[in-house]
Amino acid sequence: MKLYRIGEISQLYGISVDTLRHYEKLGILMPEQVSDSGYRYYSNRQIWQLNIIRTLRQLGIGLMDIRDYLSHRTLEKSQALVEFQLDTIDQKLRELSRLKQELEDRHYYFQESQQVKVSEIKLKTLPARKVWIEMCEAQTIWEIDRLHKEIELNTEDSRLSYFAWGRAGAFISEGDFHKGNHAHYSGSFIIDKLADKEIPAGDYLCMHFQGEYSRQNIDEQYFRIKDYMQFHSLTLAGPVVEIYKLDIHETDDEREYLTEIQIPVSL
Structure with missing residues (x-):
């Protein structure tokens, strides 16, 4: 099983080492291994989890809710999460639509x-x-x-x-x-x-x-x-x-x- 050091994960995802350590402290993303000298190593399993974390964070889901979801995933929770994501995206689209209309009105006002x-x-x-x-x-x-x-x-x-x-x-x-x-x-x-x-x-x-x-x-x-x-x-x-x-x-x-x-x- 290929393992990656914390610095490699940080560079790969553009996430600071401090953020990865914070995720570990909260119990959200635990390293696959920690060496006797304190070096942290991550496997493909953690990379997969990190993809989920990034997606959920982009939707504004709190870290504690993410930890709860990752700690015990079920089909029911995954389906509820997808529904929540769809609702969140719909809301963001409505907000973007209102913002677009406001900017168009503002642009017209400047021209007028x-x-x-x-x-x-x-x-x-x-x-x-x-x-x-x-x-x-x-x-x-x-x-x-x-x-x-x-x-x-x-x-x-x-x-x-x-x-x-x-x-x-x-x-x-x-x-x-x-x-x-x-x-x-x-x-x-x-x-x-x-x-x-x-x-x-x-x-x-x-x-x-x-x-x-x-x-x-x-x-x-x-x-x-x-x-x-x-x-x-x-x-x-x-x-x-x-x-x-x-x-x-x-x-x-x-x-x-x-x-x-x-x-x-x-x-």
């Missing part, structure tokens, strides 16, 4: 965001949108992001994930808008159909802008919109809405940030 016409001002009639709101003042994107995180954590079961989908934003009060305090935010929100509040439906003057959240860049965008409002005799009809389409969650390059300004107006 890059097709936006930056700096174009358009009047849109928008429906009411359900939102979770945290009415707390903020002046930087980092403060706003922290408020979004608080909203996410306070949502039931913390099921809400706001980033990368253009559903997170902040409000600028009517007073700050008129005063030119375009980087002073009165509250933050996350759009969610199960939320308890809403941004009202109505006519909104909408514009996407790209770039950093510096005071100079923000003021430049709002001055353009105010000039447009004055030229078309439009008046502010509520708090200003900013929605962050691409931001710190997608890129470290501030030049790639994409923000949509939505200003409720009366005609």
